[in-house]
Amino acid sequence: MTWSNQDWWPNLLRLDILDDNAADLNPYGEDFDYAEEFQKLDLEEVKADIQEVMMSPQEWWPADYGTYGPLFIRMAWHSAGTYRTLDGRAGASGALQRLPPESSWPDNVNLDKARRLLQPVKQKYGRKLSWADLIVLAGNVALETMGFETFGFAGGREDEYKSNEATEWGPETEWETTSPERFKDGEVGDLKDPLANTVMGLIYVNPEGPYGEPDLEGSAANIREEFSRMAMNDEETVALIAGGHTFGKVHGADDETEVGPEPEAAPIEQQGLGWDHDFEKAGMITSGIEGPWNATPTQWDTGYVDNLLEYEWEPHKGPGGAWQWRPASEEEREDIEKAPSAQDFDESADPMMLTTDVALKHDEDYREVLERFQENPDEFQQAFAKAWYKLLHRDMGPKERLLGPEVPDDTFVWQDPIPDADYDLIGDEEVAELKAEILDSDLSVSQLAKTAWASASTYRDSDKRGGANGARIRLEPQRSWEVNEPEELETVLETYEEIQAAFNDSRSDDVRVSLADLIVLGGNAAVEQAAADAGYDVEVSFEPGRTDATQEQTDVESFEVLEPKVDGFRNYLGNAAELDDLYDTPEERLVDKAELLNLSVSEMTVLVGGMRALGATYGDSDRGVFTDEPGTLTNDFFVNLLDMDYEWESISENDEVFEVRDRETGEVEWEATRFDLIFGSNARLRAIADVYGAEDGEEEFVEDFVEAWSKVMQLDRFDLE
Known part of the structure; x- marks a missing residue:
């Protein structure tokens, strides 16, 4: 093993997460325009090809009920469902599900097979169809094929070719674990920012219940916490869960069969496929929970809602050794309508529920929505259609970025609408x-x-x-x-x-x-x-x-959620010492903000130095304004930061604020924060500061600042692309 700098010095400020912003990782080249290529597609032809794949069972991977439809719905759901509002990261864009860590999460078991089934479609359309669009489009096609009317579909998601390592998934070092460090009060409750999922390696919450126990109250609390962090209210949450669980089943008929390692740990000969096991002997194994939710797992109806509300449910350990729920009495277990076996239509299977399902029934607000959906099936259909559309498109930004003939006319407030100009623009x-x-x-x-x-x-x-x-x-x-x-x-x-x-x-x-x-x-x-x-x-x-x-x-x-808790560019510390999230230092938050602004390391550096020169600091503070000419775009910030005639002394309990003293006289010249000093203490940032702080570096500093400033001012101008 070759150790990286981060291995040797784990507390070293991570700047490599900004490097992707300065590099073109797209194998199609800088001139590639995905929007232009996507518009060349015949979307109906693409959907027909997906449907053909979906309805053509393969020997190498079984199809439940003769269709891969439910599998494709789960794939699309788990791709889009990682989105979280607090930093806007994850979601369907980028097709991050095909890259680690998402590709090997326990919650994504066997979704590698779903994507491999779609390989012929991707191969046929190549650059015209990204994996990011294909994955969620397959979910839409599956729903429509099984009798559901979707609200629409928009293309325009580009693929990533490297994992986004800026995404913080949590403090745990093992899959399917939950530690007190994940929550703000040290116990199950509010998640620390910017997290959304309550369990490492799971998309949402543990389907068996908090800590793997069938706790209905705790499960409902976790659902509400998590879904709110992916921008869903109570009605949207119930619609998504009830709508999604109308289809398919969960797999875990065997608790003794050995399942192989995840894709990223699998042997090379498996070519990116993981979780190898003998499915012909044991059946497909994913979550460890076994069974369908209703009698009609391949058609749209209210079977899930009816079963959940009309029967009392009790927890028990299923055949896979996991907690799941069955009708509480023998009479109810006999009465409930059976589903066909997923692989043998001559056999039948007993419907089951997850702890997260039954939790909806026992939560007063969620139950009210369920009962309303049961009484008004059309309202249920419309609610799921809109919530599903939002789930798939929430991370795509304003409507003007959406492509294709199936983009609905509706504009929603979650798309942050902006009116068109009804006047002539200034020249x-x-x-x-x-x-x-x-x-x-x-x-x-x-x-x-x-x-x-x-x-x-x-x-x-x-x-x-x-x-x-x-x-x-x-x-x-x-x-x-x-x-x-x-x-x-x-x-x-x-x-x-x-x-x-x-x-x-x-x-x-x-x-x-x-x-x-x-x-x-x-x-x-x-x-x-x-x-x-x-x-x-x-x-x-x-x-x-x-x-x-x-x-x-x-x-x-x-x-x-867009409100900055700190802002290194304006030297705003806020209540940084009191923040309870997963970023340890102010400078880590500065780098995280720079990554969200799509800045490189050099762009972040020159912008901080320029903002200090402009005197553009919070409260007009002189912290970091290392110049006698604030408001003048000089390179004084870098010159004085690197000048050994000065020394630095912490004056705050948490080493966030420092005095800058003249070594000879001992007089205090300025104050500074960690946002300032990091550009002298970090070796890589100091190397860039050396360039801008040199006697011949000021002109380059001004030019680079103007370019970086202009970039930030126009980041949201999608109409210019």
Whole structure:
């Protein structure tokens, strides 16, 4: 074994998670345009090919009830269902299910077979059809083939070719375990940020119940906690579980058969397939739980809901040795309608329930939804259709990114809608006029830069949410976030509104400017002015076209998860010492934010140095502003950070704030935070700081800052792609 630096020094700040942002890992090359290729597909032909695969059982892998439909539904569900709201990571985009660790999670047992069954479809369409789109499209085709009317389908998910190692899955080192460190209070309860799944290696929750025990109350609590963290309310949660469990069965007819290792640990001759076992002898083994949920596991109906509500259920150990539930009395066990055997239609199988199923019945709010669905089957159908559509598309961002003939006309609030511009956009002449007016106002370079950054840096490349488009910084909840300094922000917004009104009222034509464009333009003007004051003539690229969202188009609760708890770029520590999540240090949170902004290590470095030079710090603090000329785009941050005439001393209990002292006089020159000092203490970051801090490095620093700044300002401009 060859040890990495991380093995030798496990506390070393991980910067490699930013390297993928600077590299093109796509084997099709930089000029490849997946959206263009996808539009060449005949989607009906693709769906017909998927259906043919689905209805053609293979000798090398059995098909339950003569169809792979339920298997494909599970595959799609487990691909999309990893999405979590707190950092927007995971989900169906990228087809991460085919890469470790998801490819080898215990909850994904035998989904490697589902993807291998679809290999001929992928091979036929090649670059026109990503695995990410194919996996979830197969789930839709399965539902439709078994009698369900889906709400629609959108393509546009591109494949990843390397695991996203920035995704934190939890503190456990073994699969299917739950440790107190996963929860904020040390016991089962609120998950630590940014987690969503309550068990390592499982998509959602343990189907047997918390810690593998049939605890209904605890199971319901875990379900509500987990599904809320993937953006689902109670009705959507019940619809997804009830709708998904209408189809297929779970597998675990044998507790003695030895199952081989997962795909990433399997022998090379298995060619990426794992969990090898003799299914002809023992049947398919996945979860260890055995049985169907209802008598019609390959057709859409209310059989699951009816069985769950109409029978009393008791826990028992099934044939696979796992906790599962059966009708409580012998009479009920005789009365309940049997399902056909998955492999032998002349045989029958007893329906069962999971602890997570029965928990829905015993939770007052979930039960109310179940009863409503039972009384109104059409409402159940519509609720599942919309929840399934949301599940599959939640991580794709705004509707304009969705491709294909089956994209529904509906626009949902969870897609963060932004209105189209019903006016002509400003041109170069108007841009110059507006920049001059902004710079002539009472707003400082710091205020202009901070406001533009606060607006644009909400963007997350993980799920394409946030960003400057929509100007949601002027709406709740963003205008009240502590990091945005609400009182100062109010002053800035009032000035922008006055400039906007005067400009729009003065136009005799249809040219108008949005606040969203004006905020970004103000930040750009500040950068250009600060560069000019340092002796550099720069122009920050600007593309108009942003529009202003309304409060009605903004789901306040949904946007609250975008609030920065800390922000290294603005040197905002918040209550970092009191945060109870899985990031140990402020600098780890800085790197995590940079990854979500799709920044490289160099881009993160130059942006921090530039923001300090602009004086764009939280509360106008001088922390990290290592210059006598704040508001001027100099390389002073790096020069003074590396200067050995200064020494650093911690002045806070948690080593988060430091004084910068002159070694000779002992006088305090500045204060700094860990966000600042990491660029001198980490070897890789110091190597980059050396470049920008050199006597001949300032011009390159200014140029690189302008480029990185412009990138952040336009991260959400999907209309320009």
